Amino acid sequence: MNDYSTRLHTAMQAKRTAALVGLDPRESSLPAEFARILQDHPGDRFERRARAYEEFSRRIIDVVAPFVAAVKPQIAFFEDCGPAGMLAVRNVMQHARDAGLIVIADAKRGDIGTTAEAYASAWLAGSDPSAAPYPADSLTVSPYLGSDTLTPFVDAAIQRGAGLYVLVRTSNPGSGSFQGLVANDRAVCDHVAAEVERLNQSTRGNGSYGSVGAVVGATHPLELRRLRQVMPTTPLLVPGYGAQGGTAADIRPAFDGQGLGVLVNSSRNVIFAHLRPPYSEVAESRGWEAAVEAAARDFASEFPVPAA
């Protein structure tokens, strides 16, 4: 019960959705009321931005918590606020856990040996939020350095009841430049996928899924189908839905018969719903949080999960 995939799937069944909201705050897209914090809050420009991102993210969490199982803070935007941003994202992550949400730190970390251990120790709190300085349930990691550099993350995930999502096939237009190179009749991303499935097996226990997941973009639907076959017991995190062009139909083949095994991410289409129709009209009449609520509710209903 304390392993990551059990906690994740229990949460998805409780909320009845595979929807995941990405917390990607950007100064230029924040609702108008945040101009006050950005201009008047004490501190330098980095500290003011950190304060605005924390407040915005907390309020997003309060609005979306009834509708989704998980949130994914994008660490880069907080890192660009300096040390104050890291305090902000830690507080945001704790707030999300207090709201009963699964927290995926999207940091795409990766390094060798004891350095990988340090990253794992920093981010993988897992079942006990106080086990790490940043209270994430799971972490995105990059595989380029090699399979031996993933092992310290897997070991830490097992020890702490945490999860991983290894980058396999990313959603950006140029993701094929190295991931798509073909070696021994298989794309590089397929080699990575096979290794992820192998590592995942060591974390499976009695469950259908293990705790070593994979990132596969919705923008490559054929690859998504193929890679799901290479990784049948691996939880998937699927970015690229909506704003980047992936559709619900592109993603459906990756789910299992219970509607599980996949989390679908949407970031700006939910958190900045006030900027686009039809939600911009909701924002005009009832405020930006009402727009976020409507967008989160619609997004969640796109990817229904039957109750347990």
Added chain:
Amino acid sequence: MNDYSTRLHTAMQAKRTAALVGLDPRESSLPAEFARILQDHPGDRFERRARAYEEFSRRIIDVVAPFVAAVKPQIAFFEDCGPAGMLAVRNVMQHARDAGLIVIADAKRGDIGTTAEAYASAWLAGSDPSAAPYPADSLTVSPYLGSDTLTPFVDAAIQRGAGLYVLVRTSNPGSGSFQGLVANDRAVCDHVAAEVERLNQSTRGNGSYGSVGAVVGATHPLELRRLRQVMPTTPLLVPGYGAQGGTAADIRPAFDGQGLGVLVNSSRNVIFAHLRPPYSEVAESRGWEAAVEAAARDFASEFPVPAA
């Protein structure tokens, strides 16, 4: 004069060495006097560790600054101290810049689009330390997500007079698992290298080198020679010397006729010199900083650069 490779090579000629000291603090290897900070400093265990790492790193910088041109803080170890660790590493980086050193943030960041822009904005201060929340001259980045994800880093590097080191062939034993896969008669790392050289050309100006560098481990001497040929104008950052098994003879072919174009990293063999002969004897008689000084001096003399 404000571009990264000019600043770097000027500093190497001034110090007459290609040696680079990695700042990889680890609680279990700190000199005995730091036990006091780790036990008694105010704050939680993460804040105490951050304080110890900052103090240790500052004193390392004070000792090695006369002998080397650059230092490379390993961000993972500071990240594992939570937000206090990020404040510590910012202070350490500023202290190094105040000491006239080139600062390479070893963070191995990488992401897509505007997220990559945020990482670049966070770390690439370049010629003006106040331009970013973390005052690094250059940053290590991971290429797995694709060539289009390197472009925002290159654009920021050009704009800020900063540098990059893209992971090409890393020093760990398992680095071949994906980097060594052969596609179209070339290893994946050679494909990455060709792309790095191409991106680097756009930053070259009139200099021999550009500001987009590459990480190639000393533990793969044949690859190092071959990759230098693929990347003739790319500054190299070479880890794996010493503790990991690479020798000075393995690295020499990567240098140009002026002894430039390569920085060689050593971390624990210098900063934890008090733990190994012959420097442990120096530490016993004259203290740990004398051991670091002796190790740094010896290391610097292994990779001499003629004066300009």
